[in-house]
Amino acid sequence: AQTVTQSQPEMSVQEAETVTLSCTYDTSESNYYLFWYKQPPSRQMILVIRQEAYKQQNATENRFSVNFQKAAKSFSLKISDSQLGDTAMYFCAFMKREQDSGGSNYKLTFGKGTLLTVNP
Amino acid sequence: NAGVTQTPKFQVLKTGQSMTLQCAQDMNHNSMYWYRQDPGMGLRLIYYSASEGTTDKGEVPNGYNVSRLNKREFSLRLESAAPSQTSVYFCASSELSRPRHFGDGTRLSIL
Numbered sequence: 001a002q003t004v005t006q007s008q009p010e011m012s013v014q015e016a017e018t019v020t021l022s023c024t025y026d027t028s029e030s031n032y033y034l035f036w037y038k039q040p041p042s043r044q045m046i047l048v049i050r051q052e053a054y055k056q057q058n059a060t061e062n063r064f065s066v067n068f069q070k071a072a073k074s075f076s077l078k079i080s081d082s083q084l085g086d087t088a089m090y091f092c093a094f095m096k097r098e099q100d101s102g103g104s105n106y107k108l109t110f111g112k113g114t115l116l117t118v119n120p
Numbered sequence: 121n122a123g124v125t126q127t128p129k130f131q132v133l134k135t136g137q138s139m140t141l142q143c144a145q146d147m148n149h150n151s152m153y154w155y156r157q158d159p160g161m162g163l164r165l166i167y168y169s170a171s172e173g174t175t176d177k178g179e180v181p182n183g184y185n186v187s188r189l190n191k192r193e194f195s196l197r198l199e200s201a202a203p204s205q206t207s208v209y210f211c212a213s214s215e216l217s218r219p220r221h222f223g224d225g226t227r228l229s230i231l
Contacts, residue, residue: 044179045155045164108157108208108225109224110222112221
């Protein structure tokens with residue numbers, strides 16, 4: 001079974017600074033997807049960024065970027081120029097294709113989350 | 121292993137049929153949640169239950185009903201399934217106000 005580990009239960013950063021959230025995963029698959037989700041107090045789960053394992057180039061979305069190290073099975077999220085609105089719980093997630101009696105589907109596995117606080 | 125258990129893992133329905141997705145957690149958590157996952161949209165909150173006996177609407181509650189049967193169980197019901205409800209559904213639980221522990225998901229296809 002796949003596992004996703006976020007080793008930092010909580011982190012804090014000053015506004016305008018840069019912070020990196022860690023995520024490691026365990027899999028024997030070669031083709032999969034990785035995600036970072038943001039969960040604000042509203043309990044929404046907002047997709048921040050995604051990375052396909054077959055792509056070597058690290059994904060970037062505005063102030064959010066990832067450092068994807070496939071051999072090390074590491075997928076960290078960097079937030080640049082942190083803003084107060086970035087305060088949230090962040091979940092790393094792994095998705096792979098599975099075959100079962102119902103056909104093929106994509107199974108999503110979440111880490112336990114990192115609570116990020118951006119301080120003014 | 122302790123955690124969140126969802127049943128069934130997958131289901132195919134015809135338009136208009138009804139079904140109930142089951143979720144149970146054995147961590148004695150107060151709060152439980154139902155999300156749906158659609159491509160490119162992240163996870164959207166359908167309903168949540170802050171404690172036994174209470175339920176509240178999330179972002180996309182229309183077409184769904186929920187029951188917090190007891191502290192362990194939180195079910196999601198589709199009374200008259202529609203193709204737009206084809207999705208992967210996740211149940212989650214937590215001690216406090218934000219979900220931390222997710223089930224493996226239920227894949228639902230409505231034809």
